[in-house]
Amino acid sequence: MLATLIHGERDIPVEEVPDPVLSTGGDAIVRVVAACVCGSDLWPYRGVVPTTKPKRIGHEFVGIVEAVGAEVANVSVGDFVIAPFYDCDMSCVNCLNGVSTSCLHGGWWGSKDRLGGFADGAQGEQVRVPHADGTLKVVQSGMPAPELIPHLLTLADVMGTGHHAAVSAGVGPGKTVVVVGDGAVGLCGVLAAHRLGAARIVAMSRHESRQALAREFGATDIVEERGEHGIARVMELFDGIGADCVLECVGTKESMDQALKSARPGGRVGYVGVPNGGPELPMRLLFNSNIGVAGGVASVRNYMDELLPDVLDGTIQPGKVFDLELPLREAAEAYAAMDERRAIKVLLRP
Amino acid sequence: MLATLIHGERDIPVEEVPDPVLSTGGDAIVRVVAACVCGSDLWPYRGVVPTTKPKRIGHEFVGIVEAVGAEVANVSVGDFVIAPFYDCDMSCVNCLNGVSTSCLHGGWWGSKDRLGGFADGAQGEQVRVPHADGTLKVVQSGMPAPELIPHLLTLADVMGTGHHAAVSAGVGPGKTVVVVGDGAVGLCGVLAAHRLGAARIVAMSRHESRQALAREFGATDIVEERGEHGIARVMELFDGIGADCVLECVGTKESMDQALKSARPGGRVGYVGVPNGGPELPMRLLFNSNIGVAGGVASVRNYMDELLPDVLDGTIQPGKVFDLELPLREAAEAYAAMDERRAIKVLLRP
Missing domain, CATH: 3.90.180.10 (Medium-chain alcohol dehydrogenases, catalytic domain)
Structure with missing residues (x-):
């Protein structure tokens, strides 16, 4: 064969x-x-x-x-x-x-x-x-x-993995959600968050075709900016404090940083991006804002x-x-x- | 005054x-x-x-x-x-x-x-x-x-903080729990886990008077060992895989390591120990075993x-x-x- x-x-x-x-x-x-x-x-x-x-x-x-x-x-x-x-x-x-x-x-x-x-x-x-x-x-x-x-x-x-990111982030009816990553997993994360009843879903994406699919899957907002500018845009959208739930679907230090800083105090990051180069999590940031992190290989x-x-x-x-x-x-x-x-x-x- | x-x-x-x-x-x-x-x-x-x-x-x-x-x-x-x-x-x-x-x-x-x-x-x-x-x-x-x-x-x-550790670790009826730290917060963590209905609560303590109070508060088992030996004892107690919920009530790199390695795959660490010297969380360990971490300043x-x-x-x-x-x-x-x-x-x- x-x-x-x-x-x-x-x-x-x-x-x-x-x-x-x-x-x-x-x-x-x-x-x-x-x-x-x-x-x-x-x-x-x-x-x-x-x-x-x-x-x-x-x-x-x-x-x-x-x-x-x-x-x-x-x-x-x-x-x-x-x-x-x-x-x-x-x-x-x-x-x-x-x-x-x-x-x-x-x-x-x-x-x-x-x-x-x-x-x-x-x-x-x-x-x-x-x-x-x-x-x-x-x-x-x-x-x-x-x-x-x-x-x-x-x-x-990919669908099970996007769903795992959403479940790990605590997505449920009425929640606000940010999805970091517009690959197949990130897009499935948008779909999973929508399926679980999220009220508002921000897809972070710079690619037009992926933005379109994200919207089709249930994204209510698109943020094209990354890094500090991306975080600032997310803050604007969510009362200056961030989203309830963030799905990290990339696995780099930068994407995890983006995810952690997009969550509101007491919010949760669900991550499924395979940690590439082992970005370690900054304890003090998590501690001060009570941001929880869950997820892993789905x-x-x-x-x-x-x-x-x-x-x-x-x-x-x-x-x-x-x-x-x-x-x-x-x-x-x-x-x-x-x-x-x-x-x-x-x-x-x- | x-x-x-x-x-x-x-x-x-x-x-x-x-x-x-x-x-x-x-x-x-x-x-x-x-x-x-x-x-x-x-x-x-x-x-x-x-x-x-x-x-x-x-x-x-x-x-x-x-x-x-x-x-x-x-x-x-x-x-x-x-x-x-x-x-x-x-x-x-x-x-x-x-x-x-x-x-x-x-x-x-x-x-x-x-x-x-x-x-x-x-x-x-x-x-x-x-x-x-x-x-x-x-x-x-x-x-x-x-x-x-x-x-x-x-x-x-301290009682609210121990409760926060327990809630953050997902303690509920029937859960198995390990509490790392036998200070006032750790002991209150034992009490909080008992109050929330945990089936089994391991207190890690080497001090007789604190062990006694832990038992009075609801601990079912005491583990005196630390480090690798402590983790091995916890594994013996929990099917070789670890506990559902771990409360980290110290805040050092060693105590967080103990906590992470005491949790079963898919388990959760609730931490309230003020990160002392900023122990960063090892992503790959968390990712591979789906161990979630939540908590912070209660x-x-x-x-x-x-x-x-x-x-x-x-x-x-x-x-x-x-x-x-x-x-x-x-x-x-x-x-x-x-x-x-x-x-x-x-x-x-x-």
Whole structure:
């Protein structure tokens, strides 16, 4: 079968690899219907994270189950499934606490899991899925209409992650919200905040097309300025004190600074931007203003139960973040388009 | 009248000072019935915070109103009142948001407030109270029984602050809790967690008398170890993953580290320890485990409505943290006793 492998900086061919096989009784083999490229995939692509030997890549996919191990009980051949950006058993104490990204037995696509098994990367024709009973969310209504596929695919990562930022920031009915970051996650954060009933949502964005999508997703205001000027604009919009809830969806020192200074005293920052270079949080600023910080790597598997019905009935259409679709064999172009910011997020079809 | 003044390191006499006078229409003059010494008062006492010229000190008191300005509506001469460790109007947007420590017009005892007025320190016979309508909580039932005075006095700071740590950590019925710090605030944190329905409360303490009080306040377990060994003990107690909620009541880098590593994935640290030397928060640790951090300088004035009834009817007896009582004129000995850890917290009576 075909799969994307990263060999090194900007060297990401689609190659013939062996078909996956069931290796434990809890595995499933899934034929990928759609996958996509994540902002975090750009780190090895750009060489920020060095690649020492060729490896499978990608961690977001939906597909159809082709085979299951003898111990698999909840997933059947022919099921249409969504996989989160990690594998998890959904039965350990952390999964039951709602934090399946800290599953005691799970792991990450494209690397060894905590039990030593290998999970394939997702940008390929097929994927071996460990802990299939826990990892895979079955769409009970069966094969979805083609136009639903992109929306369902966002539940693998960006929509669940935007939702996590909103939940972590305490977004609820009537709240005021600022979203820092206009990538796919930030835009999904706007949508999540709107879905949760926020009264006012400021999207911080300098890109016209992203501003338009943010407005479509529920943003009531756009702030183009950054840094001190951006904070000053936010203060103008919110009584001079800042917003109740701030979603940090970038992960740099600058974006976190922007987020912390956009929150009102007693407000909360929900962050999902992968901390890039480890910006540490300034305790004294937080202490003096009682600004809380919560979030982290989003347990999107836990959120699927809540979000899936709204995707299936069209209440939310997060798949609009995909503004380019390519065949799997053009994965390299998908990476280039995102790297050069020609596309927000690229969908790949095997 | 007599009042405590700090002149410099370990130089803290009680001296004759002018009686306070009403200086704005919103002031009140309160005759102090009981005051006390706070752990944070030890900073200038020890010279950690330098004192450049003699100044009034103390920020916790209860007393009887002796005079009110023309604009004061909610407080009357003869009322028994509790003051929080700051002054606040309780009508600005931050006060209404529950964050009266960020009052747009308030300030701190012993220094200028945000409007430029001076608020007396509290370790004296009388205090001029700015924004009396907001600052002072009237005990409607009148002059309390003498044995209630210490308990009421804790609402000025330590009980409200321990409660803030618990609320910020998300303590509620059935939760597992670790409390880092066995000072007056940590002990009140144990009591607050118990009051909020925690199922299990670990107090980290190496002092026998404090352990005993922690148990009396509701601690179910004591951990004497610190650092790595302390964290290992906490893990043993909580499924190898840590507690739902951790209260950080010290404010050092070591105590925050202990707190963060005692929380389970998805858990929350509520902190009220004044950040001493600014320990910054390690983002990657928080991100990977979804540990949230909230808290800060506690808005104890906002909590008085909730906590006062429980003090008045004897449900909670936080005043047990006072293990020494001295006349005001022996303030210097009160400071020495706390500095040398001969006392947890000292009550002063003018």
